[in-house]
Amino acid sequence: MSRNAVKKVVLAYSGGLDTSVILKWLQQEYGCEVVTFTADVGQGEEVAPARAKAEAAGIKEIYIEDLREEFVRDFVYPMFRANAIYEGEYLLGTSIARPLIAKRLVEIAAETGADAISHGATGKGNDQVRFELGAYGLNPEIKIIAPWREWDLLSREKLMAYAAEHGIAIEQKRDGSKSPYSMDANLLHISYEGYDLEDPWVEPGRDMWRWTVDPQDAPDQPQELALTFSRGDITAIDGKAMTPAEVLAELNRIGGAHGIGRADIVENRYVGMKSRGCYETPGGTIMLKAHRAMESLTLDREAAHLKDELMPRYAELIYNGYWFSPEREMLQAAIDQTQAVVNGVVRLKLYKGNVMVVGRKSDTDSLFDESIATFEEDAGAYDQGDATGFIRLNALRLRVAGRRKG
Structure with a gap:
């Protein structure tokens, strides 16, 4: 050019x-x-x-x-909505x-x-x-x-x-106030790279973290909150309606106070090298846990399992920069179609870096049927004798292979 x-x-x-x-x-x-x-x-x-x-x-x-x-x-x-997470740990905040x-x-x-x-x-x-x-x-x-x-x-x-x-005015911060790390922040996360993190054996210093308290210094009493979902998106916290940005900002505040969302990762960059980075994603960590809990109640088994198979590919597309690609848009359309039934409320407890699901309900879309799932007598809702044929049919190939080995 x-x-x-x-x-x-x-x-x-x-x-x-x-x-x-x-x-x-x-x-x-x-x-x-x-x-x-x-x-x-x-x-x-x-x-x-x-x-x-x-x-x-x-x-x-x-x-x-x-x-x-x-x-x-x-x-x-x-x-x-896709439960996207890159290489099992990174919630894709910068990406x-x-x-x-x-x-x-x-x-x-x-x-x-x-x-x-x-x-x-x-x-x-x-x-x-x-x-x-x-x-x-x-x-x-x-x-x-x-x-x-x-x-x-x-x-x-x-x-x-x-x-x-060239006479470019650069703001000079007072000694000790400037972080030595390369940092990127937005409403979803803050990241840290460089300086002593370039040695993956070195533990990050306690004073590096900006958004979250050290989990061991978090409150000794758990905090409970309820998240309302509509078509896979959180629309209210403890019954109070909020916009998407308000939801994430509030979950960041609450999660940060309980030491939630820290990650220390060695990841594979798209350009070919490995890179060590540390991340704080308090609100996103809560959102992911709650969303999976809501889906566990409302999504059909095979749809949920297929979503989980597609997720690593979807996350990789975002990490590598293909948000506007036809394949990401195709996956998004499929994912969004599943979310029509992801409606209800998830109840969580936050405690010293942990997010624990303690309840979930959906008045309109739950697939959980207590009359079938109960360990007590189910009044004929499920004939346990049917399992005999089911098992024998699924075992047929294993039995044939076992005879050959014998």
């Missing part, structure tokens, strides 16, 4: 060191106009200062948007935010007549893939500029030197 061909670019902009340098670098190296886009997906940091920083850099078109409701409603909730940001980048490019979009993801990570696959899935002709794959500013020291050379 010729740099001269790019006249205007939309930059995913946080106002931090990396994207502040990228903004200036695009202006210098591409000689283009820059549009900044700052998304509030619940990262818990003030996004308003990004406007002042962009204005100071001479930016005329500045987009700052609150996407929290859209994020949870259209991305997090559909993912949790699921990237397609939304890519979507808005492409939309803003169309609105402003920009030729390209740009992001600050490095050439070693998954996010570059997620941003770009998402963008190409929505606009096959979009041009994408990934500075980390072009420049030689491959360390924090070089970035700081570039900022100083």
Whole structure:
């Protein structure tokens, strides 16, 4: 791609060191106009200062948007209908935010007549893939500029030197207040990478965690709560109706207070390397446990088992950046069809890092029939003698194989 061909670019902009340098670098190296886009997906940091920083850099078109409701409603909730979890542990907190940001980048490019979009993801990570696959899935002709794959500013020291050379104001936090970790946060989770975590034998320090108390310091009394489900989505906590973003924010608050949702993982990145990361996902951990409990009562056995077979593939698609792919949309349609009956209430107890299901009910869609399941006399609801033929038929192939072995 010729740099001269790019006249205007939309930059995913946080106002931090990396994207502040990228903004200036695009202006210098591409000689283009820059549009900044700052998304509030619940990262818990003030996004308003990004406007002042962009204005100071001479930016005329500045987009700052609150996407929290859209994020949870259209991305997090559909993912949790699938019970998605990557490699048995990761609840996909960073992965699921990237397609939304890519979507808005492409939309803003169309609105402003920009030729390209740009992001600050490095050439070693998954996010570059997620941003770009998402963008190409929505606009096959979009041009994408990934500075980390072009420049030689491959360390924090070089970035700081570039900022100083070009008069880029970088906020300096007081000693001891800045985390040494590479962190990503949104309404679903916060992640930590780098620094001493690069040695997978090293235990994370107690002061690293931001959202959750240490489970051993959590309250000595459990907290009970009831979650109401409608078509697979949580719509109320303890009977109080809430929007999707409100639900997740409240579950984060409650779960964090009980030390719920910590994970320490070595995962396989899509680009080929193994990476160690730590995650806090208190609300998501509660949601997953409760959703599976609701499905256990309302989903047919074979539908539930097939969902569980499809889930690792679905989770891998999200992790690798294929949210807008035909196969993810196909799986989503199948998953969503099953959720029509996932209605009712799940009762939970939270205690020192644990989420325990203590009750579940569905007045309209429960498949649990006490008259059949009872260990007491069932008044003919189930003829136990029928099991003889059932077992003999299913044992036939085993008996034939056993005779051959004998």
